[in-house]
Amino acid sequence: MEPSVLFIHPDLGIGGAERLVVDAALALKSRGCRVQIWTAHYDVKHCFSETIDSGIPIRCCGDWLPRNFFGRFFALCAYIRMIFLAFYIVFLSGEAFDVVFCDQVSACIPIFKLARNRKRVLFYCHFPDQLLTQRISVAKKIYRAPIDWVEEKTTGMADCILVNSQFTAKIFKDTFTSLSDIEPDVLYPSLNVDNFQPGVSEGLTELVPAKRKAVFLSINRYERKKNLNLALESLCTLREKVSLQDWEKVHLVVAGGYDERVTENVEHYQELNDLAVKYDISNHVSFLRSFSQKQKLCLLQNCICILYTPSNEHFGIVPVEAMYMYCPVIAVNSGGPLESVVDNVTGFLCAPSHEPFSDAMEKFIKDPSLRIRMGKSGHTRVLEKFSSDAFSHQLYQYICKLVE
Missing domain, CATH: 3.40.50.2000 (Glycogen Phosphorylase B;)
Structure with missing residues (x-):
C-alpha cells in the first residue's frame, strides 16, 4: 500500500515555497501516494491553479488567529498558527497519515511526535527563518532569541531534512551549529513542465x-x-x-x-x-x-x-x-x-x-x-x-x- 502524506504549510498563496509544496504534492500523488495539504490560510483567488484543479484535498484551519499584533510579531504569530494547526490535525481532525511534509515553520514538528502513533516528519528547509529578518534593535534581538532557539531545536527533531540547494545546505550548517551531526540532503525544486x-x-x-x-x-x-x-x-x-x-x-x-x-x-x-x-x-x-x-x-x-x-x-x-x-x-x-x-x-x-x-x-x-x-x-x-x-x-x- 502506498504511503499517505500530509503536507502542512503556513499560507498556501503564491510564492516559491508554495510552488515547491504544490509540486511535491503533485509528484507524490503521481506515484500513487494519498496526499492532502493542511494550511492556516488558503484563498482560491490567490493561489496556484493546481490547488483547485488537481483534486488534492486542501484543508484550512486556524485562519482566525492573528497574523500579527499591531503590525509586529509576525514570526511569533506564524509559530502560534502552525502549532495550533498541528494540534488540530493530530488530536481533533481524525486524519490518518504516515508521513508529514513540513516546511518553513518547524515549531509544529514536536506536536507530531506527541501523537499516539508517532509520526515520521520530513522537513524541507528553504532557508533558516532566523536569517530572513534583521536584528536592528536590542528589543528585536531579545524577541527573536527564543524563537531562533525553538527553530533550531525543532528542526533537529525531523526524521529527514532536505534543502533546496548546495548554497542553503552550507547556510544550514553555519546557522544551526548544534545540528552539526546532521547532513541535509539537497533536493532541487523541479519544474512541472x-x-x-x-x-x-x-x-x-x-x-x-x-x-x-x-x-x-x-x-x-x-x-x-x-x-x-x-x-x-x-x-x-x-x-x-x-x-x-x-x-x-x-x-x-x-x-x-x-x-x-x-x-x-x-x-x-x-x-x-x-x-x-x-x-x-x-x-x-x-x-x-x-x-x-x-x-x-x-x-x-x-x-x-x-x-x-x-x-x-x-x-x-x-x-x-x-x-x-x-x-x-x-x-x-x-x-x-x-x-x-x-x-x-x-x-x-x-x-x-x-x-x-x-x-x-x-x-x-x-x-x-x-x-x-x-x-x-x-x-x-x-x-x-x-x-x-x-x-x-x-x-x-x-x-x-x-x-x-
Whole structure:
C-alpha cells in the first residue's frame, strides 16, 4: 500500500515555497501516494491553479488567529498558527497519515511526535527563518532569541531534512551549529513542465506598446529584499548606452506576487512606481500584480531576457522556469542562481549593480540572436538537471525510507 502524506504549510498563496509544496504534492500523488495539504490560510483567488484543479484535498484551519499584533510579531504569530494547526490535525481532525511534509515553520514538528502513533516528519528547509529578518534593535534581538532557539531545536527533531540547494545546505550548517551531526540532503525544486507548454502567443498589447520589441521581464514578489530597484536602475543606465532608436524598442515588465494583506507588498509596489517616475522611465515600464499562469507564459514567450535581482537567493525557481521557456537569465552572482544559471551559456551572472546588469542587457539589444542561442542552452539544462521526473523519484524515495 502506498504511503499517505500530509503536507502542512503556513499560507498556501503564491510564492516559491508554495510552488515547491504544490509540486511535491503533485509528484507524490503521481506515484500513487494519498496526499492532502493542511494550511492556516488558503484563498482560491490567490493561489496556484493546481490547488483547485488537481483534486488534492486542501484543508484550512486556524485562519482566525492573528497574523500579527499591531503590525509586529509576525514570526511569533506564524509559530502560534502552525502549532495550533498541528494540534488540530493530530488530536481533533481524525486524519490518518504516515508521513508529514513540513516546511518553513518547524515549531509544529514536536506536536507530531506527541501523537499516539508517532509520526515520521520530513522537513524541507528553504532557508533558516532566523536569517530572513534583521536584528536592528536590542528589543528585536531579545524577541527573536527564543524563537531562533525553538527553530533550531525543532528542526533537529525531523526524521529527514532536505534543502533546496548546495548554497542553503552550507547556510544550514553555519546557522544551526548544534545540528552539526546532521547532513541535509539537497533536493532541487523541479519544474512541472505540464504548466509550461508553449502555446499560441497572444502578444503583450495590454502591457507593452506594439513598437517595443525588446522586452525585459522581472518576476518576483513585491518585497524589498528582492531588490527590484536594481531592475529599474539597470533600465535607466541602459538608456545611456544604446541609441535613441534602440531605446524606443526597450520595455521592462515588472511582474510580482502581490497580496493586499501584506503591507510591504502595497508599500513597495508604490515605491517602485515612484522610482520609475523619478528615473523618467515610467513610459518604458509596466507593473503587473499577481498575474495568472497564462499571463506568465505569455510574458516568457515574448520577452528577450529575465532580470533576476535578489542577492543570496536560496534557490529561485524563476530562472529555471525562464530557461525551460527558452528565455535567458541575467541574475545576481550569488545564492541559488550559481547552481541553476551557467554564466555566458544560459545567461549572465552579474554583480548586484546597475552597471554590469545594464551591460548584460545591452548585449541582447546588440545581438538579438543571443536570445535564441542561450535560450536553447537553458532549455536543455533544465531537462537535464531540474526535471520533474528526477524530483518525483528522489522525493518518493525519501518518503518510502521514512515509512520503512
